[in-house]
């Protein structure tokens with residue numbers, strides 16, 4: 049497992065251990081996936097059956113200033129992993145994004161909808177998908193959206209929920225776009241559904257989103273309700289709130305393909321959010337996890 053200390057990485061490690069698999073997790077300090085020799089050595093030493101890549105360059109706006117860095121991690125490094133997997137005959141499980149789409153759809157995106165990335169981050173993630181598929185016949189690519197998990201409490205980047213809580217603490221008015229819709233996804237559920245797909249021997253592209261299309265403004269409202277906070281929350285839009293990167297206006301993902309295989313549908317977003325807050329309280333209070 050590469051990228052083991054990110055939001056998704058920690059949940060994959062936790063869930064794999066809970067299901068009694070032998071797991072080796074490498075964070076960036078242990079293996080930088082842009083270093084082909086380091087990837088090759090790690091895989092040769094461990095000889096895994098399945099390789100999960102939870103490592104990614106996720107700074108969507110910064111990527112417009114440094115597209116090479118985004119491409120190195122999200123594109124070329126996936127080539128390192130795919131080539132490494134070929135050598136040890138392992139299955140690669142790679143994660144991608146709703147941002148491979150341009151947001152012009154009127155329905156939650158299905159796996160075979162045409163891709164059309166709008167910026168450097170999105171192009172780099174699509175390149176990663178292509179590298180995985182170019183070198184491997186049976187790679188599993190899981191596209192997801194707006195990931196939030198308790199792992200985000202320990203990372204500098206955090207996640208949208210933590211950003212909202214920080215902004216609320218600052219007591220300034222909070223402006224959030226209401227004209228961009230996504231599928232916020234709870235990291236432990238993403239990890240669990242992905243491992244289910246691996247267990248069913250699946251390959252190809254799957255969408256595993258949170259299951260509830262929602263605007264970022266409405267999601268912020270839901271977060272403050274769940275947290276019992278009442279900051280001044282104002283709706284804005286992409287015209288007023290300009291960002292360096294273009295983003296798809298609508299990038300909700302359909303989980304239909306996953307559900308047709310018999311995997312459990314995602315719970316309603318409000319329920320996933322309350323699971324997040326329960327887990328967050330546990331982490332903040334220092335109570336050990338029950339495995």
Ligand SMILES: NC(=O)c1ccc[n+]([C@@H]2O[C@H](COP(=O)([O-])OP(=O)(O)OC[C@H]3O[C@@H](n4cnc5c(N)ncnc54)[C@H](OP(=O)(O)O)[C@@H]3O)[C@@H](O)[C@H]2O)c1
Pocket residue numbers: 050051052053054055056057075076079080081082101102103104105106121125143144145146173192193194195196203205
């Ligand atoms: N977060 C989202 O909203 C979102 C949305 C759609 C799709 N996704 C996709 O979902 C997957 C999981 O995302 P996440 O939310 O778990 O991201 P995350 O919390 O930002 O974790 C990414 C991890 O990758 C590590 N990393 C970065 N560059 C690396 C490198 N060169 N070598 C090894 N590790 C490296 C990071 O380490 P450092 O902390 O040291 O940088 C971090 O631990 C990614 O594929 C992402 O693109 C995420």
